[in-house]
Amino acid sequence: MAERCLRVAHLYPELLNLYGDSGNILVLRKRMEWRQMACVVEETHVGDGLSLTDVDLVFIGGGSDREQKIVCDSLLRSQCELAAFVADGGVLLAVCGGYQLLGHSYAMGDQVVPGLSLVDLYTDRGSPRLIGNVCVKSPIAAEPIVGYENHGGRTHLGPGVEPLGEVVHGYGNDGTSGEEGCRYHNVVGTYVHGPLLPKNPGVADWLIARALERKYGTAELEPLDDTEEHAANQVMRTRIAHT
Numbered sequence: 001m002a003e004r005c006l007r008v009a010h011l012y013p014e015l016l017n018l019y020g021d022s023g024n025i026l027v028l029r030k031r032m033e034w035r036q037m038a039c040v041v042e043e044t045h046v047g048d049g050l051s052l053t054d055v056d057l058v059f060i061g062g063g064s065d066r067e068q069k070i071v072c073d074s075l076l077r078s079q080c081e082l083a084a085f086v087a088d089g090g091v092l093l094a095v096c097g098g099y100q101l102l103g104h105s106y107a108m109g110d111q112v113v114p115g116l117s118l119v120d121l122y123t124d125r126g127s128p129r130l131i132g133n134v135c136v137k138s139p140i141a142a143e144p145i146v147g148y149e150n151h152g153g154r155t156h157l158g159p160g161v162e163p164l165g166e167v168v169h170g171y172g173n174d175g176t177s178g179e180e181g182c183r184y185h186n187v188v189g190t191y192v193h194g195p196l197l198p199k200n201p202g203v204a205d206w207l208i209a210r211a212l213e214r215k216y217g218t219a220e221l222e223p224l225d226d227t228e229e230h231a232a233n234q235v236m237r238t239r240i241a242h243t
């Protein structure tokens, strides 16, 4: 079989990279390379056009309100391209600020910023900020998802949108629903920084598998030795259990 290759579009890495979110790209790349797959990453910067014709996976990280505002207009110009990608089963991971921009709107201060409307959700604002370690049980990963959240936004999912998972510890989407993140077609949105993927290899493999399935019709992934990743996940769960 010809070498498999996935193309990743990394949106606005210089602005949306809170708490090491760009580390998610390193994990995707390494987990593909360890399986003799090629991974091509293309960065999109503010003002660039976006073509997703050959793209398999899109990543959008988190950012402060100021940074979200800067990328917003550029992102909205690519709305049609992104909507077509999602409808076609394209894989998209968005973290925190990026997650909020997937919805219809995001309220920052007195201003309501329009979102991409890729997923039926919206984000308003609350006080205080929701900050701390977070642990989530999700059907897409065998191990609980662990990480760190810090957001003023409260995200509300529409009726057809599944959460990424159920909050075991922390706040998640709004601090009251018990839900964290969203899942819609092959889109995952989450408040989990850390970055997300190094301590949650099951999530990384879920994303890679969905992209392979869409491109090659089979999601076959050989297992990796994840001893260190599982240990890192366990350290966080132990820490969380003692808080």
Ligand code: GLN
Pocket (backbone or CB within 6 Å): 018, 061, 062, 063, 064, 065, 068, 095, 096, 097, 098, 150, 151, 152, 153
């Ligand atoms: N600026 C957004 C908020 O405060 C997202 C922050 C983030 O990405 N951590 O809700």
